[in-house]
Amino acid sequence: MSNRLKQALRYSFVTLVKVGLAAVVVLTFYLIYLDSALTSRFQIDRSAAPALVYGRSLTLQPGQTISVRELCRELELLRYQAVSAVKDSGQYRCDKQTVELYRRPFDFADGPEMAQRVVIEFSADMVSVINSLPDQRPLNRLRLEPPLIGRLSAQNNQDRLLVGLELVPNLLIETLLLVEDREFYHHAGISLTSIARAALANLAAMRTVQGGSTLTQQLVKNLYLTRERSLWRKANEALMALVLDFRFSKNEILEAYLNEVYFGQDRGHAIHGVGLASRFYFGKQVQELHSDEIALLVALIKGPSYYDPRRYPERALERRDLILQLMVAQGLISQTQYVNAVNQSLAINRDQRLISEQIPHYLELVKAELQQRTLGFARGHNGLRVFTYFDPWQQQAAEQALQQQLPQVSQDPELQGAVVVSDYRQAKLVAVVGDRERNRQGFNRAVAALRPIGSLIKPVIYGVAMDELGLELQSILDDSPLTVPLPEQQGSWQPENFDGQYRGSLLLYHALVQSRNIPAVRVGLAVGIDELIAALQRAGVNSPLEAYPALTLGAVSLAPITVNELYSSIANQGRHRPLQTIASITDHDGLTVYERQLGSGEKLFSPAAASLIDFGLRGVVNEGTGKVLAQAFGSNLIAGKSGTSNDFRDSWFSAYDGRYAITVWLGRDDNQPIFLSGSGGALAVVRAWFKAVGVDSQQMPARADLAIQTFHPLRGVRIPAACSNGVRLLAPPRPLPERQNCAGEQDEEPWWKRIF
Incomplete structure (x- = not known):
């Protein structure tokens, strides 16, 4: 061998060693970088998930008013399967007076509950007994x-x-x-035997028929890499898999x-994860x-689109059965x-939607409220479960x-509306409609109108x-013409x-029931505009309020949800x-990160x-503009x-029964007249809602300092209960003046009493 050749070989060897050392150094630094980057990212990315939003859970107990039909409708909503014989969780059977069901396991906000099979017996649309099966306890x-009513998803959907x-x-x-x-439990993130086996199979077929990626490599590809097919991406995938396997347990x-x-x-x-x-x-x-079902899920991993069981049931069935053959062959x-x-x-599930109905306007409020919580909305992408009152x-x-x-009520195609329903006793917002088209997203009139x-x-x-003034019903x-001077030489109102028309003198009760304007203006001015503004702010109004006399006639712009909150305060x-x-929020481990605490609230009056106003508002329904409800x-x-x-321009009606308060607004977005009064437009929607859900007959608690008494309709003084012209009103109990007659006057004392 010549010296020149020896020198060339020596030079090549040294060069290769240097390049190798440089490659090792570069690879080492790159692995250190990957280790630092992947360790922190993996801790976050593996728990990244949208917030899942749930509605209220239906709780059944003996004595509860609910019919068999209503319970079965709830089970259909929850996608329980109607069967002739209940054997598995998620199944139910309805008869005329009984419902047998196998309740699914679920992690509630206050802890998990296991699956439970029960039979529920009914009597006259009421739950009579609930027995567990098979022990009949x-x-x-x-x-x-x-x-499940919604998902607050990450930006990648x-x-x-x-x-x-x-x-x-x-x-x-x-x-x-x-x-x-x-x-999986025997390699270090990559499997050389799997790679070799896949390479031989692909060479034999002269095309890609088998992959050699481990689960760790698949995870890396799904989390961090693109779908690009290249040697660099494959090498990067392998290195990242090695790092993950080194840093984290199997x-x-x-x-x-x-x-x-x-x-x-x-x-x-995109649907990710077995859950x-x-x-x-x-x-x-x-x-x-x-x-x-397990075999079908595993079968789908190879190609969710190709083996979609809804679109290609034959393919999915063939692949599922192949997996089942492997399972039995391996003794699983x-x-x-x-x-x-x-x-x-x-x-x-033939319904191709995870969530059957879209409720964008309610979810908009959930998202806004989630942002206000101290946990911040960023955690909404980390597997939170949000339990609502929906x-x-x-x-x-x-x-x-x-x-x-x-x-x-109108043939105007531009007529819009909003509905807000709340459980006022617990300050729960249970339903929100912000558009005449229920699924339309965008402008939420319940909040923004x-x-x-x-x-x-x-x-x-x-x-x-x-x-403030000691007035009573x-x-x-005074219902007579009124001129109100305006400040700063602005004339008068x-x-x-x-x-x-004007009625002269009348009772406050009649002024409220008949919705007379002039008495309300006089009383409002006597109270003071600033005091009225303060009261509205105590009732949840946070929009700017102008201290004008016209505020006494409702010249204040509020959203339907604020009006509902106002009337909920009265109720x-x-x-x-x-x-x-x-109501509460938990993380994916079931730990509570937020739970609502219901306080006593702030005093409106x-x-x-409140009891006297409640009596007057019931009068509005009994004999005033809302009498179609009483009928x-x-x-x-x-x-x-x-x-x-x-x-x-605006038609309003706000009402409540023993539990729920509903507020309805009708109008046009361009603020043009709709030629509907509150009783001619919004009231029809309120009536239809009560017809659908029924009326709760609970009453406001009785008070010892108030009682039903009879008053003269014009003079407002107490008169005997037997008087046919009397008005029965709620008022502080006071003794009836001696010898008081039905005219509200005292009869003259008999002559013999005057003598003796």
Whole structure:
């Protein structure tokens, strides 16, 4: 060998060593970088998931008023399966007076509850007994899981329901590893044998027929890499898999994979993870899956679109049965289990939507409230579960009432509306409709439509006057022409009654029931505009309020949700509590991160004044502008008030029964007249809603300092109860003056008494 050749070989060797050392140094630094970057990102990314929003859960207990039909309707909403014989969770059977159901397991906000099979007996649309099966043990209550009503998704629209490894059936884990990565617990993130086996198979077929990626590599690709096919991407994938396997345990990686693996699409949202996939395809939680369902989920991993069981059932069935054959061959299931599983049809949820109905306006409020919580909305992308007060049946009734009644009251295609329903006793917002088209997103009129409320302000004026001026329902008010001088030489204001007539003197009760303007203006001015503004602010009004005399006639623009909060305060014995949508929030581990504390609220006016105003508002329904409600549902069950703005631009009606308060607004977005009064427009929607949901007959608690008494209709003094001309009103109990007659005067004392 010549010296020149030796020198060339020596030079090449040295160069190769240097290049190798440089490559090792670069690779080392790159691995250090990957280790630093992946360790922190993996901790975050493996728990990244949208917030899942749930409605209220229906709790059943003996003595509760609910019919068999209503309970079965709830089970249909929850996607329970109607069967002839209840054997598995998520199934039910309805008879005339009994319902048998197998309640699914669920992690409620206050803790998990296991699956439970029960039979519920009814009597006259009331739950009589609840017995567990098969032991027939009586239960005090049964709580159904809440409906899933929405997802507050990350910007990439990837949905997942995080589940811990302990909740995933062992059969699912073993089947997954059998099909996707048999050496998972024995390799270091990459499998050289799998790569070699895949390379030989691909060479033999002269095309790509088999992959050599481990579960760890698949996880890396799904979380951090693109779909690009290149040697660099494959090498990067392998290095990242090695880093993950070094830094994290096999169980941590497996759990992350189970929560990340892709299973298809739901209306533009990617379904990731076995937790959400089991809900999407089977309407079940992952721990409830049977062997045939597990085989189908594992089958889908190879190609969710190609093996979509809804679009290509034959392909999906063939792939599922292949997985079942592998399961029985490896001893994961018995021959009997295999035969039973392979004979099962594709029992998938035929509804191709994870959430049946869209409620954008309610979810908008949930999202806004979530942002206000100290946890911040950023955590809404980390697997939070948000439990709300949303009631699907109240929502449906409100949507249908608005849609059905708008064409009945007006042929104007531009007529819009909003409905807000709350449980005022607990300050729960249960239903919100912000558009005549229930699923239309965008402008939410229930929250954003600030419109003059008209006569809806009158109960506030009179309630504050009862506290500040000592007025009562029998107080005499002046209904005669009035001129109000305006400040700073702006002239004067001459308010008028709706009908252009004047009644002279009349009782405060009649002024409220008949919605007379002039008495309300006089009382409001006597109370003081600043005091009225302060009262409105105590009732939750946070928009700017101008201190003008016209405020006494409702020249203040409020949103329907604010009006509902105002009337909820009246119904709730004069105490204001902000309406809220969120009851509690938990993370994906079930730990509570927020729980609402219901305070006593802020005083709007005294409980006595609230009771008197409540009596007057029931009078509005019994004999005033809302009397169609009394005609339809009975007297003294509903309280309410209509409101109409100038030129008939806005139609309002706010009402409440023993539990719920409803506020309806009708109008046009361009603020043009709609030629509907409150009783001629919005009242029809309120009536339709009460017809759908029924009327709660609870009354405001009785007070020892108030009692029903009889008063003269013009003079406002007490008269004997037997007088036919008397008006029976709620008032502080006072003795009837001696010898008081029906004219409100005292009869002259007999002559013989005067002598003796």
